[in-house]
Amino acid sequence: MILSSLTKTSLTLIVASFIVLLTQTPSVESHSYADCIDWRFSNKKNSWSDKNGACHGYARRFPVKAKAFAKLDSDWPNRHYQQSRSSKDSLSALACSDGKQGKEPGADETLGKPVTSAYSGKDKRGRKTGAMTQTKPGGQLCIRWPAKNHAVKNEKNQPVTIALSGRNPSKDPTQKQFLNNVIAKLDYKNCTDKGSNTDIWPCGGCFKLPSNLKTGYYSMQWRWKLNSNEFYTSCADINVRAKK
Numbered sequence: 708m709i710l711s712s713l714t715k716t717s718l719t720l721i722v723a724s725f726i727v728l729l730t731q732t733p734s735v736e737s738h739s740y741a742d743c744i745d746w747r748f749s750n751k752k753n754s755w756s757d758k759n760g761a762c763h764g765y766a767r768r769f770p771v772k773a774k775a776f777a778k779l780d781s782d783w784p785n786r787h788y789q790q791s792r793s794s795k796d797s798l799s800a801l802a803c804s805d806g807k808q809g810k811e812p813g814a815d816e817t818l819g820k821p822v823t824s825a826y827s828g829k830d831k832r833g834r835k836t837g838a839m840t841q842t843k844p845g846g847q848l849c850i851r852w853p854a855k856n857h858a859v860k861n862e863k864n865q866p867v868t869i870a871l872s873g874r875n876p877s878k879d880p881t882q883k884q885f886l887n888n889v890i891a892k893l894d895y896k897n898c899t900d901k902g903s904n905t906d907i908w909p910c911g912g913c914f915k916l917p918s919n920l921k922t923g924y925y926s927m928q929w930r931w932k933l934n935s936n937e938f939y940t941s942c943a944d945i946n947v948r949a950k951k
């Protein structure tokens with residue numbers, strides 16, 4: 708037998724190297740989400756790290772203090788919503804997670820009634836939720852997300868799309884409707900502070916809202932393609948106010 712020829716020491720070595728492998732190989736199963744909708748850099752470093760900026764607006768019912776940066780995908784409920792893969796290009800999938808549907812249901816990110824109820828309050832578990840994004844027509848927004856190991860060299864750089872609803876929606880757009888109003892395409896791998904832990908690299912993208920937006924509330928969708936027909940979304944509302 709092969710096993711019987713192995714000494715105790717070599718077995719121990721094999722087990723030990725396995726453990727090292729397990730803890731050092733980045734998990735390909737971790738998935739991303741929009742961590743901040745209105746990120747503002749606080750200095751010229753233009754870094755997405757908490758040390759060099761702050762978040763002023765969040766996705767719906769975002770538990771701001773629940774976990775360290777990049778760790779909400781293992782929150783309960785988890786913060787990555789993978790849309791259903793049943794249709795060819797996920798067009799029939801729910802655009803914003805209801806916490807129940809999808810390949811991997813996420814947290815409840817449906818439109819609040821009223822819209823403000825998804826912000827600056829408490830989530831279902833009584834945890835503090837983040838503020839809503841306040842902006843203006845033509846305003847710039849910088850959105851942040853964690854790399855979750857997918858911004859490394861050997862991964863294909865798949866786009867993030869940002870889409871908007873019409874003004875003051877009474878329900879969220881369908882995925883098809885969102886795709887008819889994509890206002891920005893962002894570079895998933897635009898990360899900074901690239902330390903050895905590729906899971907927690909902070910990444911993000913900046914874009915300008917259309918300058919002809921009327922004041923009001925809009926639903927906004929962050930949608931990231933990981934593989935063909937594999938999409939993750941996060942939903943937020945933005946309050947577009949008159950230019951001062």
Ligand SMILES: *[C@@H]1O[C@H](CO)[C@@H](O)[C@H](O)[C@H]1NC(C)=O
Binds near residue numbers: 752754
């Ligand atoms: C990439 O990130 C930097 C911050 O490091 C940001 O200033 C820039 O706008 C981002 N680029 C794009 C195309 O979003």
